Amino acid sequence: MIEVVYRRRHGVCEGTSRRDFLRVGVLGFGGLTLANVLRARAQAAAAGQPTRDTSVIWLWLGGGPTHVETFDPKMTAPAEYRSVTGEVATVLPGVTLGGNFERMARVLDRMAIVRSFAHTNSGHGGGTHWVMTGYDHRLADNGAQQSRPSIGSIVARVRGTNHPVSGVPTYIRLGGIYGDGPAYLGTAFGPFDPSGEARQNMTLRMEKTRWEQRRDLLSGIDQIRREIDRQRIMEGLDAFEQQAFDLIMSRSQQAFDLKYEDPRVVERYGPGLGQQLLQARRLCEAGCGFVTVHFGGWDMHGSIKQGMDNLGPKVDRAVAALVEDMDQRGLNEKILLVITGEFGRTPKINGSAGRDHWAPLSTLALAGGGLKMGQVVGESAEKVDVPKTRPISPQDLMATVLHVLGIDPRMQFVNQAGRPVYLVEDGHVIPELV
Numbered sequence: 504m505i506e507v508v509y510r511r512r513h514g515v516c517e518g519t520s521r522r523d524f525l526r527v528g529v530l531g532f533g534g535l536t537l538a539n540v541l542r543a544r545a546q547a548a549a550a551g552q553p554t555r556d557t558s559v560i561w562l563w564l565g566g567g568p569t570h571v572e573t574f575d576p577k578m579t580a581p582a583e584y585r586s587v588t589g590e591v592a593t594v595l596p597g598v599t600l601g602g603n604f605e606r607m608a609r610v611l612d613r614m615a616i617v618r619s620f621a622h623t624n625s626g627h628g629g630g631t632h633w634v635m636t637g638y639d640h641r642l643a644d645n646g647a648q649q650s651r652p653s654i655g656s657i658v659a660r661v662r663g664t665n666h667p668v669s670g671v672p673t674y675i676r677l678g679g680i681y682g683d684g685p686a687y688l689g690t691a692f693g694p695f696d697p698s699g700e701a702r703q704n705m706t707l708r709m710e711k712t713r714w715e716q717r718r719d720l721l722s723g724i725d726q727i728r729r730e731i732d733r734q735r736i737m738e739g740l741d742a743f744e745q746q747a748f749d750l751i752m753s754r755s756q757q758a759f760d761l762k763y764e765d766p767r768v769v770e771r772y773g774p775g776l777g778q779q780l781l782q783a784r785r786l787c788e789a790g791c792g793f794v795t796v797h798f799g800g801w802d803m804h805g806s807i808k809q810g811m812d813n814l815g816p817k818v819d820r821a822v823a824a825l826v827e828d829m830d831q832r833g834l835n836e837k838i839l840l841v842i843t844g845e846f847g848r849t850p851k852i853n854g855s856a857g858r859d860h861w862a863p864l865s866t867l868a869l870a871g872g873g874l875k876m877g878q879v880v881g882e883s884a885e886k887v888d889v890p891k892t893r894p895i896s897p898q899d900l901m902a903t904v905l906h907v908l909g910i911d912p913r914m915q916f917v918n919q920a921g922r923p924v925y926l927v928e929d930g931h932v933i934p935e936l937v
Contacts, residue, residue, distance in 0.1 A: 555909030557872065558787035560780065561655070561795045562822070562842045563680050566802035567630070569858050570847035570866040570887070572601040572811045574616045577887040584850050584886045587808045588815070598879055603815025606823035612877040613826050613835070613870055615936060619881025619890035620867035622846070622897055625860040627802075628681055630845030634865075635682030637901035637927060649682045652692070652916075654904055655793035656685035657926060659692040661910050666790030671758060675786055677779045678797030687919040694795065697759050758789035768828065777821035784825060787838050792908065801844060805855035818842075826870050839872025839907045841900070850888040863889050867900065872907040874936040898930025906932045 571577060576586035576599055589602035593611040600608050600616075607614070624630045628643035636651035643649070652660070655674040662673050676683055676694035685692040757763045761778060764785065772781045776798045783794040798818065803810040822842065829835055847865040848858030864883055870876060884891045902912040905926065912927035 555907075556790075557837055557839070557908055558791060559654070559658075559793045559839045559841060559872075559904055559908065560783045560787065560825070561793065562780070562818075562840065563678075563795060563797045564801050564818070564842065564844040564866065565631075565680065565797055565799035566844065567627070567846045567848060567860055568801040568844045568866045569803065569807060569811070570618075570620075570861075570864055570883075571850065571858070572807065572815070573604070573866050574600055574868055575618050575864075575883055575887055576601050577883065580850075580886055583852050584888075587852065587856075588811050595877060595879070601811065601815065603811050604819045606819045607826075610823050610826045610830075613830055615869045615874065615876050615878050615880055617867040617869070617880045617895055617933070618883050619892050619895050620843070620865045620900070621890050621894045622862050622865065625846055625862040627845055627860075630860075630862055631680065632682040634843055634845055634897045634900070635680060636686075637898045637930065643681070649684055649686050652686040652688045653683045653694075654901060655683060655694055655795060656688050656692045657905070657910065658792045658908055660685070660688050660916070661914070662792055664691060666792075669758075669790040671786060671789045671791050673790075673792040675791050675793070676795045676797075677783060678795070678799075680795055680797050683795055688916065758785045758791075761785075771828075772824040773817070773820045775821075776817050777824060780821045780825045781828075784828060784834070784838065788832075788834070803848065803857050804853070804859055805857035807848070807852070807857045810857075822870075829871050835871045835876075836873040837871075839874070839904065840870040841904065842866070842868040843900070850886050861888075867895070869936070874903075874907065878935065880933060880935045895933055896930055898927050899933055900930075902927045902930040903933045903936060906937065 571584070572586045572588050576588075576590040578585050578590050578599070586601050590599035591602055591605050591608045592599055593608040595611050598611065598616075600611070622630070622633050622639070624633050624639055624641070626644035628646075629639065629641055632638070632640040632643040632649055632651075635653050636649065637654075638651040640647065640650050655676075659672075659674040664673055665671065666673065672695035674692070674694045676696050677698075679694075679696070683694055759782065761769055761782060764781065769778070769781065772778060776796070779796045779798075783796055786794055798814075800810070800814055822840070825840060829838055829840070844866055846860055846862040849861040850858075850864070853859060864887065881893065881895060882891045883889070905912045910926070912925070912930065912932075914926050915923040916926070918924045
């Protein structure tokens, strides 16, 4: 066995650990090696079961972003309900955003705002679990482990833990979020975290000449086995083994490093969140299927204008840059951007000039994914407290994301109780977007 910085943290029965994605096995010597995974994916494609080569960037505004001051300012409402940051006109006639989002207003023809996104769990843990997995989990606020797999883990389970050509992990987190794990799918399908030890696993700690020598050695062993194998059962496997070696020696690590990006593009995105979204775009181009980006600080129980004046422009710059970048690079069909959080904020300003937890109307915006953009989906009631039109649920969002990824929402997995369960039980693809 040849391994590159192989550190197993969790033993699992469904495959390699997420920390072991650069593991290469010798031909036919057993185990679920990278070559085995590649072979299985090729067989699935040959059987007519390929998945779409699309990706999702999931921007999580942790803490519960106000739906009023972000995407539904409702300046026609009474003074104590309307946006305290005012509003800004967009390129869509008659549509406005909160006053901090001037750049996004200029690219709203390439986005969709959902103003009827709602659920009923106003707890941080419970709301997060519901939006991240599509399912309510009332014990989440008491520290319980998640009960359903995240969408990212579902993608890793369906597509395999790594892209078959680039080797980039299918599911990557840029900042952890409660509910982003695999639950009963198994640890192997959790998110790859490039900020910790996992990132070090991508560093080749062996001289290239030694790798070439070992590849030559394996090639010799393979030739001997091939000569004595009268049934020719080894025939055709060398292409996969060669690909496995090529992945280890490839430059796919560059997707994680912004020094390989045009400095002008880096500057346009801006620091902090901007760099994370740019890295997410690069990872998706390299074959990652699902990237989560966590940008917190939205639990604004007091001084909401001050909080929005701080965080709003950062989101505005970074998101507008990503939307423009996706358009210029022809990625609007390939990448879906989702912007959301665990819930919205109370429609009426409280005594501390803030807003409290409020799940009955929540924040949601999307861009790309081959969906119909340049529109507002749904409408809020007069006091921006509940949907006036048909509510759109977390399961509807989940069904829409799975649609973009080419995954059947009615697919079934076996849960921890040994029972088959649907990915989406009640939700439907948001019809206005398809």
